[in-house]
Amino acid sequence: MTGGLELSVELDRTFEQLFEASVHPAFVIEPFANRILAVNDAGCAMLGYTREELLELPVSRVHPAELPQFRVFLRRVLGNGHGTAMNLTCRTKDGRFLPTEMSLVALVSGGRAYILGLVRDRSEHRQRDPCG
Numbered sequence: 300m301t302g303g304l305e306l307s308v309e310l311d312r313t314f315e316q317l318f319e320a321s322v323h324p325a326f327v328i329e330p331f332a333n334r335i336l337a338v339n340d341a342g343c344a345m346l347g348y349t350r351e352e353l354l355e356l357p358v359s360r361v362h363p364a365e366l367p368q369f370r371v372f373l374r375r376v377l378g379n380g381h382g383t384a385m386n387l388t389c390r391t392k393d394g395r396f397l398p399t400e401m402s403l404v405a406l407v408s409g410g411r412a413y414i415l416g417l418v419r420d421r422s423e424h425r426q427r428d429p430c431g
Contacts, residue, residue, distance in 0.1 A: 324339065324341040345389070346361065346390075346397075361390055364388050380405050397422055
């Protein structure tokens with residue numbers, strides 16, 4: 300993996316505080332294990348799950364509609380260190396598919412690869428924009 304941010308012990312606490320305080324839905328996933336490792340309150344609210352439910356839910360269950368495209372996007376992020384996508388959806392607990400904008404960053408900690416994702420619900424934008 301190239302271009303990832305190496306997290307030091309000193310940054311861990313600051314990162315955690317920023318992550319939790321973000322008004323934007325934020326997720327940390329372990330891409331090779333298909334696991335959500337962390338989610339903030341905004342991420343829980345956007346998808347309608349409790350934190351505990353999301354931490355038990357495989358990432359692939361949140362992205363079933365475009366799973367092959369999502370995997371390609373993750374590989375690109377791991378290779379480049381970052382990436383943005385506006386053509387993917389997230390499935391909510393009640394089964395709706397939210398159009399999203401995802402900004403992902405590859406992180407390395409303890410020799411393992413992680414993805415930090417900031418996600419924005421684009422439902423309102425698509426409703427206003429007839430070109431979608």
